[in-house]
Amino acid sequence: MQDTSYDAIVVGSGISGGWAAKELTEKGLRVLLLERGRNVEHIKDYVNATKAPWQYPHRGGRTRAMEEAYPVLKRDYPLNEKNLEFWASDKDNPYTEVKRFDWFRGYQVGGKSLMWGRQSYRWSEFDFEANARDGIATDWPIRYADLAPWYDHIEPHAGISGSLEGLPQLPDGKFQPAMPLNCGEELVAGRLSKLYDGRRRIIPGRVANLTRELTGRSACQYRDACWLGCPYGAYFSTQSSTLPAAAKTGRLTLKPFAIVTEVLYDRDRKRATGVRVLDAVSDQTTDYSARVVFLCASTLNSTWLLMRSATDVWPGGLGSSSGELGHNLMDHHFRVGAGGKLEGMDDRYYNGRRPTGFYIPRYRNLFGDKRAYLRGFGYQGSAGRQGWSRAVAELGVGAAFKDSLSQPGDWSIGATAFGEMLPNHANRISLDETKRDKWGLPVLKIDCATGENERSMRKDMMTDMADMLEQCGAKGVYTYDNEYFPGMGIHEMGTARMGRDPKTSVLNAHNQVWDALNVFVTDGSCMASAACQNPSLTYMALTARAADFAVRELNRRNI
């Protein structure tokens, strides 16, 4: 008979949930960590991690059968033969699209931390004050100074490699040594910095891959096979980093196949008492109690859970009293940029497969620059020598053609912009009572679109890169806009925003639900704006900060 009473319950075991479990157990709490999907054991369950690339029947590609089984996942790169077992089933987990929304999910222990892109950037003061300055949505209840110590706290344990640049819009952190730029990137970086007096610069991508070993984790082996799961534990995932730390305390209970159907709420005490869990295998329902509940189920899923909870008090669910629950859904818009070729470097190459590239921090609408749109974007890109694929569109058959492809091709460089999407009340999720999933839960309905600000920004996102490449001497510069639909960024944020006023926000400055102060939401749902930096590092810092606050409040008997 499993214990049903804990100090804390954490719902979701991805990046945020793993951090919640680690911090709460290390501070002495007995924690139940609930995960809706299966367990994935570190290393042992990375079934393809050491498989040779030629051992996949379709060499990693997709089949018609896969496309039929994954009608959403097939819309972009995630549908593939190499790590399909890490992506959630579209068939088992339907949702309703009022407008197209690509929802790519990871339902297993570790969540999307197993296959995330690992780009890790701090937010800056500019980002936290942006809503107030622009009069958009509502003000963040915190500033950079509130979060800086928590970035300091999480970075050394997560293991972020990066360079120190002294940029106010992209604060430095407690980094391991950077993975360096290659010589093609160095060439362009030097020219760009000179042209723009350092205001625009190419820096090594800051990435959650180790360049120095940590306890139980090796430094990166430069295989560039991260998304299969790393047998060296060299990139941050729940499995490599936070779960072992939480387990080591002896106070963690991990329960896979546990779908939380609702947060149990005591209307008299105005507190959550625990959660109701549906066992995904046995279909049995069990109630678990705890003094504090952390929702880290991922952006849309934490809000979905709130919407199903305390509906006898608020028809819209727990946290809906402000009218903002489910609203202000955001993502990063991208898939637009430019590329070109670099000359005079044919006697240069590199060894090893670096699992990151370069980053160009935001420069638009900062330091006196003023555009017709609000906010800005950063670029992620890389330079390298072309491989055999360069021949696909070219003329050629026969011996000389084949042998030429055994050698590296021209140096090329390219970058994709990741742009900030504004919070908009009209971009929302709600319950679709007409459709239920296989566990009988009403599915989510998603209604989200980009607006004029994003469309206007995309023009700069495309032409700025082309201009910079041409100014830096690249040849054959081309631009592209491969079209973007919300969700494709897999940076979904918002729907339970933090704020200063319970009338206009769902969570307070410590990620507590205004309507139930012992319920914390610390995943991407809490975001009041999106900035343009990859958000996961900020979820880690917010979670650690909220966990510290929760334990202090418990000790003070305030919650």
Added chain:
Amino acid sequence: MAAHENAGDFTPGMIDRREAILRVTALLGGVALVGGSALLTGCRDEDRAVTGALFTAEDIAFLDEVAETILPATSTPGAKAAKTGAFMALMVTDSYSPRDQAVFREGMRKLDEASRKAHTVSFMTATPRQRLALLEAVDREQKAESDARRDEKEERQRAEAALSDQRQEAAPGADVGAAAAITEDLPPHYFRMMKELALLGYFTSEIGYTQALRYEESPGRFDPCVPYRPGEKAWAPHA
């Protein structure tokens, strides 16, 4: 789509998984390329016919010779040694839409017919030199057609982009169907399919990775800038 293919071209040291995968899927999926529209829109109902075993052992021998002519044994083994014909047959069977399967099958017939016309012998009985001459001619034909297609498509996309700006201004936010409403592409030239699959099959085979290219399972280091001398092999990617 030229931009897409180019985007897949900044080969090694990719920024993150997105571009790495973009690059791979740009190739794999004859799918992402050849079956492009089926990928975006899903197969139509009439396309769902059960295909079963599409290729016989003779067909695979034929495809082996096509691939070997494109990528012959030189100082490294050729496409036939890498069993490229079987790979091509598998990809066409499992990944191509029924429409593209038909184009591919018909292409095999056309190729044989062209051999008989040019050299009075079947493709299988033609000499390596005759096969090469034939494939060079067919390659020029497919290149001209692919380039024309690309130009047309870019023109159409420019027109559609302009139209979509107008639509968005009229009613912000495209509806779910908008992406699927991309004009149905014409099937690619059969030899473009064959060449793509031959290149993919060969360079991602064990022979391709370990003999045509250089592969280290676990490099253990990253050297950002080293001298390169002509003739040295390219590094193969991983995931």
